[in-house]
Amino acid sequence: QQPVQSPQAVILREGEDAVINCSSSKALYSVHWYRQKHGEAPVFLMILLKGGEQKGHEKISASFNEKKQQSSLYLTASQLSYSGTYFCGTEDPGGSNSGYALNFGKGTSLLVTP
Amino acid sequence: DSGVTQTPKHLITATGQRVTLRCSPRSGDLSVYWYQQSLDQGLQFLIQYYNGEERAKGNILERFSAQQFPDLHSELNLSSLELGDSALYFCASSVNPLQGAILNGYTFGSGTRLTVV
Numbered sequence: 387q388q389p390v391q392s393p394q395a396v397i398l399r400e401g402e403d404a405v406i407n408c409s410s411s412k413a414l415y416s417v418h419w420y421r422q423k424h425g426e427a428p429v430f431l432m433i434l435l436k437g438g439e440q441k442g443h444e445k446i447s448a449s450f451n452e453k454k455q456q457s458s459l460y461l462t463a464s465q466l467s468y469s470g471t472y473f474c475g476t477e478d479p480g481g482s483n484s485g486y487a488l489n490f491g492k493g494t495s496l497l498v499t500p
Numbered sequence: 501d502s503g504v505t506q507t508p509k510h511l512i513t514a515t516g517q518r519v520t521l522r523c524s525p526r527s528g529d530l531s532v533y534w535y536q537q538s539l540d541q542g543l544q545f546l547i548q549y550y551n552g553e554e555r556a557k558g559n560i561l562e563r564f565s566a567q568q569f570p571d572l573h574s575e576l577n578l579s580s581l582e583l584g585d586s587a588l589y590f591c592a593s594s595v596n597p598l599q600g601a602i603l604n605g606y607t608f609g610s611g612t613r614l615t616v617v
Contacts, residue, residue: 418605418606420605420606427590427611428543428608429608430604430605430606430607432605433604473542475543475606487533487545487548487555487556487558488533488545488606489558490542490543490545491542492540492541493542493543
């Protein structure tokens with residue numbers, strides 16, 4: 387089942403912060419975050435496993451609340467290079483197969499301006 | 501270069517035709533995933549193969565099929581093409597997922613842009 391991301395789009399000035407949310411109606415095993423720049427392939431940022439952990443990648447961090455079935459991506463002191471579309475991918479346990487394929491949200495478009 | 505190779509990069513074909521998209525996973529990755537990306541739907545999971553066997557199926561149409569060969573490369577076959585099949589098709593690979601979590605994430609190829617006219 388496709389997770390829901392919000393907001394759909396964000397415009398920031400360089401140096402500002404942003405939060406992107408990802409929620410699911412199903413229990414989650416893990417949450418992945420990817421960034422895709424225009425015309426390029428998605429690039430893996432980080433994975434969060436159930437347990438409420440937080441992780442960081444440069445000035446980008448994320449949290450995972452398994453009880454609420456939500457994850458949030460935090461971008462602090464945004465840089466021009468952060469522009470792109472951010473996708474969360476969720477993996478839920480107990481599926482009919484053991485493939486562990488990710489279901490991606492529709493993405494959040496982030497534009498950082500000078 | 502991500503290590504995942506997809507060919508061709510662009511494909512233009514007519515409705516009703518059949519095409520084959522090819523993917524070579526990153527060295528050492530046993531699992532291959534196919535995704536379709538369109539503007540309004542984002543990344544839609546189609547199908548996954550692990551070490552030659554089908555492992556998971558998503559929203560894959562009956563007109564579409566895939567396989568993974570002994571050398572681990574994979575092919576996605578799209579037949580009786582319709583205008584709505586126009587999209588970017590991504591292949592991704594990952595390390596062994598059987599431990600219950602894809603700890604290292606997916607590595608995506610650069611995609612094949614399919615245009616059906």
